[in-house]
Amino acid sequence: MPSLSAQIVQVGQLFASPFVVEAPSYQRSFAWSSDEAAQLLDDISSAIEEAQARETSGYFLGTMLFIDRDGAPSRRARPRSRALRVLEVVDGFQRLTTLTILFCVVRDLADADGPTQARLQAAIQANPARPRLALRPSEDKFFDAFVRLPGATRVSGSKDGLAPAETRILEVRDHFVTTLENCGGAELQRLADFLLDQCCAVMVATTDIDRAHRMFTVLNATGKPLARNDILKAVLFGDVPANAAPRCMAIWNDAETRLGTQFESLFSHIRAMYGRPGGQVISGIVGICASEGGAQAFIEKILQPAVGIYCDIRNAQHAGSPSSAGIAGHLRYLNWHSFADWIPAAMLWWVKKGDDVRGLERFLARLDRLAFGVRVLGIGGTKRARRFGAVIAAVREDRDLSAPGSPLEFSRQELRTIHHNLRDLHARNASAAKQLLLRLAEAKGDAQWLAPDDDLTVEHVLPRTIRASSEWRHWYPDPEEREQCTESLGNLVLVTKAQNDKAGNHDLARKLEVYFNTRGAPAVAINEGLRGKREWKAADIRVREAEMYQLIERLWQFGFAPPKAEAGVAAQGKPAGGAQKRVPAPTLAET
Numbered sequence: 001m002p003s004l005s006a007q008i009v010q011v012g013q014l015f016a017s018p019f020v021v022e023a024p025s026y027q028r029s030f031a032w033s034s035d036e037a038a039q040l041l042d043d044i045s046s047a048i049e050e051a052q053a054r055e056t057s058g059y060f061l062g063t064m065l066f067i068d069r070d071g072a073p074s075r076r077a078r079p080r081s082r083a084l085r086v087l088e089v090v091d092g093f094q095r096l097t098t099l100t101i102l103f104c105v106v107r108d109l110a111d112a113d114g115p116t117q118a119r120l121q122a123a124i125q126a127n128p129a130r131p132r133l134a135l136r137p138s139e140d141k142f143f144d145a146f147v148r149l150p151g152a153t154r155v156s157g158s159k160d161g162l163a164p165a166e167t168r169i170l171e172v173r174d175h176f177v178t179t180l181e182n183c184g185g186a187e188l189q190r191l192a193d194f195l196l197d198q199c200c201a202v203m204v205a206t207t208d209i210d211r212a213h214r215m216f217t218v219l220n221a222t223g224k225p226l227a228r229n230d231i232l233k234a235v236l237f238g239d240v241p242a243n244a245a246p247r248c249m250a251i252w253n254d255a256e257t258r259l260g261t262q263f264e265s266l267f268s269h270i271r272a273m274y275g276r277p278g279g280q281v282i283s284g285i286v287g288i289c290a291s292e293g294g295a296q297a298f299i300e301k302i303l304q305p306a307v308g309i310y311c312d313i314r315n316a317q318h319a320g321s322p323s324s325a326g327i328a329g330h331l332r333y334l335n336w337h338s339f340a341d342w343i344p345a346a347m348l349w350w351v352k353k354g355d356d357v358r359g360l361e362r363f364l365a366r367l368d369r370l371a372f373g374v375r376v377l378g379i380g381g382t383k384r385a386r387r388f389g390a391v392i393a394a395v396r397e398d399r400d401l402s403a404p405g406s407p408l409e410f411s412r413q414e415l416r417t418i419h420h421n422l423r424d425l426h427a428r429n430a431s432a433a434k435q436l437l438l439r440l441a442e443a444k445g446d447a448q449w450l451a452p453d454d455d456l457t458v459e460h461v462l463p464r465t466i467r468a469s470s471e472w473r474h475w476y477p478d479p480e481e482r483e484q485c486t487e488s489l490g491n492l493v494l495v496t497k498a499q500n501d502k503a504g505n506h507d508l509a510r511k512l513e514v515y516f517n518t519r520g521a522p523a524v525a526i527n528e529g530l531r532g533k534r535e536w537k538a539a540d541i542r543v544r545e546a547e548m549y550q551l552i553e554r555l556w557q558f559g560f561a562p563p564k565a566e567a568g569v570a571a572q573g574k575p576a577g578g579a580q581k582r583v584p585a586p587t588l589a590e591t
């Protein structure tokens with residue numbers, strides 16, 4: 001008879017002896033993007049805060065399903081040659097891989113001699129010859145080189161020619177590095193300890209593959225889980241007076257119809273709007289009801305107006321005012337972000353002062369600036385939530401948001417960091433770089449047909465990898481200058497994925513042919529400066545970079561001074577006498 005076991009285990013127990021986990025041949029490749037990984041890290045960061053406040057303890061990762069190879073009847077007859085217990089992961093591979101990437105990033109960022117290192121290394125590597133989690137052979141060697149080996153998360157990897165799963169591994173890795181690289185040693189150790197000791201999962205193990213398949217089907221396709229808003233509905237309507245119940249039910253049903261799958265998210269935003277950013281959503285909403293006069297008052301005075309505003313925010317729409325186009329534009333850009341921390345602040349301002357449409361437009365413009373700046377700074381998770389939480393508190397308390405020290409403003413050091421990070425933004429955060437280029441393209445004259453999820457991709461004109469015999473070697477003989485120029489904003493264009501694949505690592509003439517003569521490809525405004533070019537040298541890149549900084553300053557007023565002209569540098573960035581000179585990028589303006 002095939003055996004079956006189920007138990008709750010800490011992550012530190014699952015990623016420890018005697019277990020090693022392997023991805024079987026039928027397991028799909030790594031499929032999580034940086035969005036899912038960011039959500040997992042955000043959830044864990046919130047759980048750490050809640051645990052510190054003694055509101056909860058731990059974080060539940062769900063059920064994971066394994067085939068226990070060493071427990072199978074066919075294996076019991078032979079003597080076990082090793083102490084390790086091999087588990088084939090059927091359900092949970094994406095979570096386990098993402099956790100391993102997170103372990104490796106924290107390991108490489110933390111103090112090499114700290115107590116965290118030994119625990120993390122044991123969770124990453126069972127012994128010198130055996131990783132704790134082994135991907136499929138086609139991906140495991142890449143995983144070793146760019147994630148698993150000590151220091152590998154700091155290895156820069158070109159995404160050219162990679163398989164989709166390898167690209168996603170790099171994107172998740174780089175997101176974790178960007179989010180955590182400014183954390184101190186104590187904070188990293190706290191994260192590592194929480195991951196290993198207070199994150200848990202239900203570990204279901206069977207020795208029979210057919211049973212594992214049936215269980216996988218049951219876990220993923222059977223039944224409908226009770227949503228949080230279903231629980232809230234039962235709790236709240238138990239407190240609504242009978243004579244008000246029909247009206248409240250009509251408001252609730254209308255909200256469900258209008259918002260659909262986003263209805264549940266609305267309650268998280270309402271909780272944050274009214275000063276309960278941490279803890280559990282259900283208890284937070286119940287607390288708001290108690291302070292606002294009961295469930296009926298909550299539904300009629302808070303939920304009903306919030307629904308309409310949330311719909312407008314998510315649909316990026318506003319009508320009836322000369323400011324409406326500006327409001328809708330800023331909402332559209334804010335919705336490009338993968339995070340939603342800005343939404344409660346926008347909703348609260350709208351609820352309190354929505355009749356002041358000019359003021360709403362100005363507030364959303366500053367919120368847009370804050371959200372993009374936070375993205376460039378690499379602030380994520382708990383720190384990002386705190387930053388927007390400070391804006392929510394200021395709006396709730398009617399503080400002057402234009403006063404010095406406003407949470408909508410950046411410190412001078414933050415502005416310096418924004419300026420520094422923009423220099424190689426694509427290497428730091430590819431999705432943020434694409435978003436920036438889309439914004440600059442619209443600012444340069446493109447209509448609002450661009451979006452982050454369209455077919456456009458970022459292409460490096462000066463390739464990251466070049467042949468020894470190419471013209472690029474002649475134009476960029478200095479490897480250090482070549483690397484700086486490659487990652488410069490001035491070297492980036494927006495093209496379709498098909499164009500990106502065709503352009504590859506070719507010489508300039510071939511690239512321009514692909515950019516401007518591919519049938520059916522869109523003409524993107526920020527690419528036009530390259531049309532007709534015969535050379536693409538460092539001075540050309542710096543001139544274009546400076547033009548982009550001017551557009552950035554026009555959009556967000558980060559305080560960049562215009563670049564100072566250098567002697568011998570002509571208007572088009574071509575040095576007098578043929579000598580190659582660096583065109584300076586804008587600097588932070590002195591105040």
